[in-house]
Amino acid sequence: MTKFGQVVAYHQETGMATIVYARPEACEKCGGCGAASHQGTICLKADCAEGNWVRIELPKTRFLQAAAMAYVLPLFGLLLGLGAGYWGGGKTDGFTLAGGALGLGLSILLLRFNERRIAGRPEWQPHVLDVYLKKPAPEDIGCGGSYRQY
Numbered sequence: 362m363t364k365f366g367q368v369v370a371y372h373q374e375t376g377m378a379t380i381v382y383a384r385p386e387a388c389e390k391c392g393g394c395g396a397a398s399h400q401g402t403i404c405l406k407a408d409c410a411e412g413n414w415v416r417i418e419l420p421k422t423r424f425l426q427a428a429a430m431a432y433v434l435p436l437f438g439l440l441l442g443l444g445a446g447y448w449g450g451g452k453t454d455g456f457t458l459a460g461g462a463l464g465l466g467l468s469i470l471l472l473r474f475n476e477r478r479i480a481g482r483p484e485w486q487p488h489v490l491d492v493y494l495k496k497p498a499p500e501d502i503g504c505g506g507s508y509r510q511y
Contacts (some may be wrong), residue, residue, distance in 0.1 A: 364417045365497060373410045378407040380415060407489040414493040423485055438468025
């Protein structure tokens with residue numbers, strides 16, 4: 362997943378840049394980048410200056426893995442808990458619901474643990490690929506589009 366954005370603030374001491382990005386107009390109906398909104402903000406460590414334009418990337422495989430964990434794991438926990446409650450509780454509704462709630466709760470705890478485990482790892486963090494002194498040309502976007510104004 363690649364985004365283009367403009368650095369709106371840069372802190373020399375920390376090396377942190379605040380970047381505002383927008384989807385290109387040509388990508389208005391595509392949504393291939395996964396963004397539902399037209400504008401967003403992200404803070405990253407980067408070697409740039411305020412006013413620069415940057416290309417940001419989160420490796421596609423990591424994005425898909427994160428999405429799968431966030432959606433599939435809770436669903437699996439819920440279904441497993443429902444099944445365990447149903448079969449282990451004499452096929453009654455109360456035990457089925459309790460098992461589902463327990464399975465969902467355990468899967469959310471597992472997600473929290475995993476989030477803390479991968480939070481600081483560089484391969485899971487977005488990073489700046491390119492820095493442009495001026496607004497990049499539409500060819501740099503890769504789809505022939507142009508940027509929206511902020």
